[in-house]
Amino acid sequence: MTYAKPILTALRIYIFLAILCLASFKSVSQTPKQIQGIKQEYRTAKLGVFTDKLKQEFTHEKNTLLATANAKGWKLSERLSDGNYRALTSIGADGTPIYYSTYSTFLNNANRANMLQDKEFLGLELNGEDMLVGVWDAGAALVTHQEFDSRVTVRDDSEVVNSHATKIMGVLVASGKDNKSKGVAYKAKAISNDWGRDKIEVAEMAANGLLLSNHSYGISSSQVPDWYFGSYIDISRDWDNIMVNAPYYLMVTAAGNAQKSGDNESPISGTREEGYDMLLGFATSKNGVTVAAANISTDGHGMLLEASIAGYSSFGPIDDGRIKPDIAAYGSNVYTTGINSRDEYVKASGTSLATPGVTGAMLLLQEYHQKIEGRFMKAATLKGLVLHSADDVGAPGPDYTMGWGVINSRSAADIITNNGYTSLIKEETLKEGETKTYTLKANGKHPLSASVSWTDPVSGKVNTGTLNDMSAALVNDLDIRIQQGDGTYFPWKLNASRAKSPALQGDNKVDPFENITIEKAEGEYTLVVAHKGKLTNGSQNFSLIVSGIAFNDCVLEVPQEITLTKKEATEATFTWKANTDALFQIQYKEKEAQEWTTTTTFDDFYTLTNLVAGKEYTFKVQTFCSDRASSKYSQDYTFHFQGKDADIEGGMDKGPVIGQDPVVDQDPIEDNKPGIVIYPNPVQEYIHFQGEVAPGLHYSIISPAGNTIKKGHSVDKTIYIADMQPGLYILTLVDLEGTKSFKFYKT
The missing domain is CATH 2.60.40.3080 (Immunoglobulin-like)
Incomplete structure (x- = not known):
């Protein structure tokens, strides 16, 4: 496939929630038509069978859990000294009691979500309206808090109103009555459930179109043996199974706050004091997004000034070498909603607070993609986009503390905006034995960066007791390469046994996301996507994200040297300095009129018709390189029209710029x-x-x-x-x- 200068070079696209009953959950989400579009690619039968299996296991495990806890004297739940809440949820295959614990330690600008919200920055005005997000936590949020405006609903009859859940919900959807607490998706609807039946409830809602769920909790690190850390276990596989069968659904979870705990005495790399190899449970899943907490500062334009990992945030790696956490976000001293009254606000820190910032930003990116492309992204596309567009911190490439870097919502939105101009987002399928190639032209202004992301099938192998087992959980191993001449560029990779070492470029055999970045790219390159071995199910869907490319020679410059070159009895023809491979939008009107006439042309001239002698007119033009990428208008050209053979009085004006949607000539x-x-x-x-x-x-x-x-x-x-x-x-x-x-x- 070639994306250099095909017939599409003259073409640029201009693509500018109803009540849904969700199985046993009556929630407001996307429209029924959108839900149907999402479900078309779902393995509904397999997901239903898996959900039934989870329900059967839950009933059996609950009875066993209570009996075992009573016999062994295990606490069912407790409030910890640091304010977190912990509850016994299951028993591991080796008999270990599994406690879920909240991850708080006692925003929007830091993850650049304000760039998506505010008209003054990108003009997007995204707020999550008519979108739905799920929150599972230690209990239900205080739905009567003034910040939630009846947009938060408890769906599993949870009787516990939980402080932690209320804080998380505030970061996600608080309306901003107290502006400091304004949530990322401040008009979105949310469901609030406790974690008791999280897998079952998420599977049911994912089957009916849920796009994102937030999980700011995980396995308590103080209760498990060392082999659990960094392991791909049953819990990890179960969550991957849900995402495989519902490929538009994405789980977002906190990395944990155990960096300084010393709970892992036998990490796969370094010493227990260094804090590596601390991720547990679903934080080690292949297909979800695991969030670290960082201390971040940005300027007024959304540029990252500095970032460092928070002193509590849990480090990777996964034992098989996978890059986790995936992404970092602001998580310290977050101002959010409290539980003691409907107008209480508190400050809190932790990966728990960083996670909903990422979940909310992802919800806005889905909203934006739906608005301009007419469809939602698959989970692998959304995950890949966020990792691809993150701000790299420290040494080039990913690391085991902040993953691919600090989330940058603005950069992610820019990639969506410029799809087909300076970026590419494609959802593809690779068949067994197939190789896909793409010809890319570097734009010479930005690094050429290409990523491939996929939702990997469930592995039949899970760890049941081996310390630091390095067996890869990856099933379908896709590969990305970029070639130019005799040279080949490889993706980033890390080594679990040398966790502090910087990333290298080579053959990545463990991650379901691969990226290649060429800093000073020039000319044309060939991007190749292939695979190793056999593909489970005979094929693998994948998402391709590329930035720093040029689809054509168009340059976003204001048209120059506008000249009135010809006149007839009722016509006047304007020309301007041409921008190769551009579409031009023209506006003109009688000078004192309020409404502009708007039209477009691929030529570097345009003839105004039906002009009246003795009247003054105003003309201006702008360049479009795609329907979402346009220059400013030229200065107004105001002229006094006297008809054929008469002198024309006029010239460039510095009048106001008035935008309007394009209209094209009616001629065939x-x-x-x-x-x-x-x-x-x-x-x-x-x-x-x-x-x-x-x-x-x-x-x-x-x-x-x-x-x-x-x-x-x-x-x-x-x-x-x-x-x-x-x-x-x-x-x-x-x-x-x-x-x-x-x-x-x-x-």
Whole structure:
């Protein structure tokens, strides 16, 4: 596949929650149509069988747990001296009592979520409205807190109103009545459940379209033997199983606060005092996102000034060498909602508080992607996007303290915005034995960075008692390489036995996310995605994220040297200095009028028609390199129109810039073969053909990133497109006489 300068170089796309009953949960989430789109790729039957298995195991384990705890004198729950809450939840395969514990120790600007929220930064104004997020914790949040505005609902009849759950919920969805507590997704709806049946409840909600859940808790590090640390165990596999069968669902969990605990006396690397090898339970899953806490400062433009790992945040690695934690976020002295009254606020620290900042930012990124692409990202795409766009901290590449770096919501949103211009986001499938290649052109301004991310199948192997078992949990081992000439670039990798060593570039055999970054990239490169061995199920879905590329030669510059070059009785033609491979948007009006007439052209000139002698007019133009990437307008060109052969008085003005959505000429567009036209253009519902078109011709409608939006056969010279998002597209017609291509605009 080539993404250099194909037919799509002239094309740029312009794509600008209802009540849902969720099984036993009556929650408000995405629309039924969106839910159906999500569920089309789900292994519903397998997920249902697995959920039934979890329910059976839960009933049996609950009875066994109570009897064993009574016999051995184990506490069922307790409040710890540091304010955290711990409860006995299960018994490990080796008989170890498994206690879940909250991870608090007693924002938005730090993870750049404010860039997504505020109009003054990126103009996105994202807030999570009509989106749903799940929170599982030690109990239910105080749903009557003034910050929640009836948007938080308890769905599992939890009778415990929990302080920790209330703090987490505030970071996620607080409305900002006290502005300092404003949550990341401050208009989103949320469900609040306790952790007692977390896997069962999440599996049921994931099957019905839940995109994200937050888990700011995990296994208590003081109660388990050393082999548990960094191990891929039954709990890790169960959560991976849910994500495999519901590929749009993503679990986000806290890394834990055990860095200084010394609870692991036999870490896979270093000494117990150094704090490595402290991750437990579902924090070691392959497909979820594990969040570290960092001390972070940024400037007013969202640039990271400094970042360091918090002194309590648990380090990786996973014993098989996987890169965990995945990402870091602000987690110290977070101002959030309290439990003692509906208007109480508190400060708290911990990976517990960092995690909902990441979950909320991911929810906003899903909201943004849905708004401009018309669909949600798969979980592997969302995870890959966040890791790809993170701010690297310290030595180049990932590490076992903050993973891929500090979350940068603005950079992630920019990649979505510029998809098809300077970035690429694609969801693909690799078949067994297949190799996919992509030709990329570096833009020469930013590093060329390419990532591949996938939801890896469940492993049949789990650790049941081996200390520091380095057996890889990865099942389908995909590989990414970038080639130029005789040189080959490899992805980043880490070594669990040398946890403090910086990342190297080589063959990564353990991570379901791989990234290659070329700092001073120039020219064209070939990106290759392949795999080792056999693929479970014969294929593997994967997501490709690339930044620092150029789809064409377009440059986002304000058009220059605007000149009025020709005039007729009622017409005036303007020209300007051309920007190669650009679309130009023009606005003009009578000088004193309020409304602008707006149109677009791929030419470096435009003729105004139906002008009236004796009137003053204003003209301006801007450059579009994609429908989401545009320059500012030129200065106003104001002129006094006197008609043909009369002098024109006028010139550049420094008037106000007024934006407006583009409108395209109503004339049909002919392709390079005479006699074939499509109409109308722009189009709302149906595209019609005129000319000699073979019956039953095949058509495809393609987006700028090379995605086929719609395809089929037309038997009556029409194509229904009312269900498509607004924007510019390429229509390709294929019949016995060959291929014909047209540009059109969907309003």
